[in-house]
Amino acid sequence: MLVAGVLLAVFGLGVTAAGAAILVADASQRDGQYAFTDTDRLQTVGHAITTVPLTIHVDEGATVGPYGLDDLISLQLRATPVVPDQDVFLGIADASDVAEYLDDVPHAVIGDQPWDPGYSAGPTYDWGSGMWGSGRDAEAALDEVPGTRAPEPPADQDFWAQSTTGAEQQTLTVDLRSGDWVVVVMNADGSRPVWVDVQVGAHTEVFGLAGPGVLVAGLVALALGLPLILVATAGLGRDIDRDIDRGLxxxxxxxxxxxxxxxxxxxxxxxxxxxxxxxxxxxxxxxxxxxxxxxxxxxxxxxxxxxxxxxxxxxxxxxxxxxxxxxxxxxxxxxxxxxxxxxxxxxxxxxxxxxxxxxxxxxxxxxxxxxxxxxxxxxxxxxxxxxxxxxxxxxxxxxxxxxxxxxxxxxxxxxxxxxxxxxxxxxxxxxxxxxxxxxxxxxxxxxxxxxxxxxxxxxxxxxxxLLLRDEYPPFRLDQGPEDTGEPVR
Known part of the structure; x- marks a missing residue:
C-alpha cells in the first residue's frame, strides 16, 4: 500500500506541476500572443547566418480537435540589426535553394548537435518576464563555413517562401508546411559581417487543449496516493508500537x-x-x-x-x-x-x-x-x-x-x-x-x-x-557511543 501510495503521489505531483506550467504558458499566449525566447546575439564574419535544414511533414487539411494545423502551432522569428541604420534581411526558403545560393559563400550555421558547445543546457523559463531562455551560448554554437565569393542581395532572389527586410526589428510569421526549410539572416545588401539579435516565438493551442486534462489527472493521482500513504504509515507505526510493547x-x-x-x-x-x-x-x-x-x-x-x-x-x-x-x-x-x-x-x-x-x-x-x-x-x-x-x-x-x-x-x-x-x-x-x-x-x-x-x-x-518534539535542540556536542546527556570534555 505504501509503495502504491508513494508512486501515485509522485506521479500526481509531477503531472500536477506540469499541468500548472502548461496553463501558465497558455495564459501567456492569450489574444494571439507569442512566447519568445531570450534574445540571442549572433555575429559572423561571413555574409549570412543560417539554421540547419528543418524537415516538416504535415498532411494538408489535417486537424486536431477543432483546430487546424495552422491554428495548432505557429512560429514567429525576430531579427534586429545591432549596427544602427543597417538593413537586415530575414527569410525562409527550401534547403536546396539556400544551399545553391550560398554555395562557396562564407557564412555561419547554427549548430544542431546537443553536445555542441553552448547547447549543453536545456531551456529555462523566466516566470517574471514570461520569456523562455535558450540555455545556450549562441555565438559558441555557430559553425563557420568558408567560401570565396560574395552573394547577390537576398531580396533580389525569387525563391524565398517568406521574407522581410528593413532597418528596424523584422518579424516573420512562419506557416507550417511540408518541406526541408532553412531560415536565413543577412544584411539586406548581402555585405558582411552580419551582427543581429534574434528571437524565436511560438504560439500553440496544444496548451489550452492539454492543460486542464493534465492538471485534473495529477490532482486525481494525488487524491488517491496521499490517503494511501497516510493509512499505510499509520499501519506501520502501529506495528512498531506492538513490537515495542512486546519488550523490544x-x-x-x-x-x-x-x-x-x-x-x-x-x-x-x-x-x-x-x-x-x-x-x-x-x-x-x-x-x-x-x-x-x-x-x-x-x-x-x-x-x-x-x-x-x-x-x-x-x-x-x-x-x-x-x-x-x-x-x-x-x-x-x-x-x-x-x-x-x-x-x-x-x-x-x-x-x-x-x-x-x-x-x-x-x-x-x-x-x-x-x-x-x-x-x-x-x-x-x-x-x-x-x-x-x-x-x-x-x-x-x-x-x-x-x-x-x-x-x-x-x-x-x-x-x-x-x-x-x-x-x-x-x-x-x-x-x-x-x-x-x-x-x-x-x-x-x-x-x-x-x-x-x-x-x-x-x-x-x-x-x-520533523515536529517530533518541542524541546529546542541543545547547542552541545555529546560525543561517544552512548548519549549520556552530558558533553564530553
Missing amino acids: GRHADPDDLPGPGAGALPAGVGPDPLRLTGHLDPQVSRGMWLIKWLLAIPHYIVMALLWFALVVTTIAAGLVVLFTGRYPRAWFAYSVGVLRWNWRVGFYAYSVLGTDRYPPFSLAPTDYPAGLDVAYPERLSRGLVLVKWWLLVIPHLLIVGILTGGGAALTRASEYGGAEWNISLVGLLVLIAAIGLLFTGRYLPRLFDLIVGLNRWVYRVGSYV
Whole structure:
C-alpha cells in the first residue's frame, strides 16, 4: 500500500506541476500572443547566418480537435540589426535553394548537435518576464563555413517562401508546411559581417487543449496516493508500537535490551528526548568500506520511499498538532522508525562506517550496534508547529549545513564550464577514518566518538524539524557511543 501510495503521489505531483506550467504558458499566449525566447546575439564574419535544414511533414487539411494545423502551432522569428541604420534581411526558403545560393559563400550555421558547445543546457523559463531562455551560448554554437565569393542581395532572389527586410526589428510569421526549410539572416545588401539579435516565438493551442486534462489527472493521482500513504504509515507505526510493547524497545527494562546498547538511557531520560547510540565493531574490516555504499543500494531504494512518505506524514501530523496539540501516535512511531532506519544505514555505509553487520530492513528497534529513539510527547505546542521547522531552527540549520553540506569543494575548470565535487565535514572525517582503517586496521576511538557526536547533533535537529518534539535542540556536542546527556570534555 505504501509503495502504491508513494508512486501515485509522485506521479500526481509531477503531472500536477506540469499541468500548472502548461496553463501558465497558455495564459501567456492569450489574444494571439507569442512566447519568445531570450534574445540571442549572433555575429559572423561571413555574409549570412543560417539554421540547419528543418524537415516538416504535415498532411494538408489535417486537424486536431477543432483546430487546424495552422491554428495548432505557429512560429514567429525576430531579427534586429545591432549596427544602427543597417538593413537586415530575414527569410525562409527550401534547403536546396539556400544551399545553391550560398554555395562557396562564407557564412555561419547554427549548430544542431546537443553536445555542441553552448547547447549543453536545456531551456529555462523566466516566470517574471514570461520569456523562455535558450540555455545556450549562441555565438559558441555557430559553425563557420568558408567560401570565396560574395552573394547577390537576398531580396533580389525569387525563391524565398517568406521574407522581410528593413532597418528596424523584422518579424516573420512562419506557416507550417511540408518541406526541408532553412531560415536565413543577412544584411539586406548581402555585405558582411552580419551582427543581429534574434528571437524565436511560438504560439500553440496544444496548451489550452492539454492543460486542464493534465492538471485534473495529477490532482486525481494525488487524491488517491496521499490517503494511501497516510493509512499505510499509520499501519506501520502501529506495528512498531506492538513490537515495542512486546519488550523490544523503549518500554522494556534498559538492562534487558539486546545488543551493545544495553544499559543506555532510554529516550526521555535526561535533558534531551532523542537518544542516539552507535557502538564500534572491534572487528570492523579494513577494506569492506570500499563496497558498503554499493551493498546498501537496496536500502537507498527503500529509504527513498520511506522519506517521501515521511514528508507527507509530517505535513498531515503538523495539521493535526495545529488543531489538537497531539501528534498521532502511529505516525509518530513511523517517523521515528524512518530516522532509526536512516541512522542504521548511515552507521553502516557512509556516515560512520562503524560496523560490518548489514542493517536490518526494519523500522522497529532491533539488536544492532546503532540505535535511535525519541520519547513520545503527550502534548505539543499548537503555535510552535508553524515556526519551529523553518524559522526557529535556522541557527541549527546553518550548523547542520556545515556538518553535512559542501564544506570543501574541488573545481575542475573545463572548456565548456566547470565540474564541482563537494565533501561535507562529516564526510571528510569519515574518509580520514576509512583511510586510517585501510592502512592500520584500527578505527581511531576518539575520531569515532566525534563522528557519532556530530551525527547525534544532526539527528536532534532532524527530530525537531520533523515536529517530533518541542524541546529546542541543545547547542552541545555529546560525543561517544552512548548519549549520556552530558558533553564530553
